[in-house]
Amino acid sequence: MIKIGYGAGHGYHTPGKRSPDGEREWSFNNKVARAFANELALYKGVITKRFDDPTGETDVPLIVRTNGANSWGADYYISFHHNALSGRWGTHTGVETYTFTYPSPQSVALANAIHPAVVKAYGLTNRGIKRANLHIVRETEMPSILIEGGFMDSTIDIVKLRNDEIIANVGKSVAQSLARFLGLSKVAESEQETPVSTPSRPPVNSLTPTPVPTPSEKPSQSSTKLAVDGYWGPATTRALQRHYGTTVDGIISGQPRNPSTVNIPSARFGSGGSQLIRAMQKDLGTTVDGFISYPSLMIRALQRRFGTTQDGFISKPSQLVKAMQRALNNGTF
């Protein structure tokens, strides 16, 4: 398994880091990061882990991000950012990718493999691959790059950043160029739909050894359609975690024991709450505490969204969970 660490720069509330109209850099970064992970989930032999807070609530310190990626043993790291010049609208423009001031050859190879796809996906001026003494590319022990995708204070670039289709395509393109760089192939189903151009491996001696997935390896869960059975088990939780860009482990951690959570096979009882539930609550506009309470406003909001009975309760099986599974399968969640 090739391990890819990634993150959206900053946090939602980080001071500065916004367009002259108040749009948050993290929100742009987050959209690219999510599209990146969703696309990479279609490939086999690769696993991703995100090192910022996927809800945006906290700006995870850089040292925590790089220590996390190092101790996880990431093989590559990609940091998603958007640029700013003065914080006042101007016509400066373009996309740049950074490596450390003294980059490893593997970092340079990674930048070379990905930067052209980034330029193309934004459709903006190519400002080139640059070097800088930035924490995230300096302290990561694996090949790493930081992508600055256009200026938030540019009247030219902001048009692209405000276009969700373009910005999602950026994340997708980064994933596709990374997959080509690593010689990854898609899991069987999608392979037929979207043939990947001939995978080219980078020169062997310029890379850390990377395991090659064997044909017998079982396809990653992402390709498999969820059973629409109304049971909120690990597979459904994993699909939700991929959707929301939280750690994909199939577990809803830190939950109170109540009539709802005892019906959720992927729930673990304890304190602290779940990152996934926090992300869902944020998405649904209910109180963000990470807990599925009984009854739950978040569950009620989901029931409203999917048109099932609004009782704030998860039964086993559950009509709501069936509707969620259908939507996750169709990409309409």
Ligand SMILES: [Zn+2]
């Ligand atoms: Zn930034």
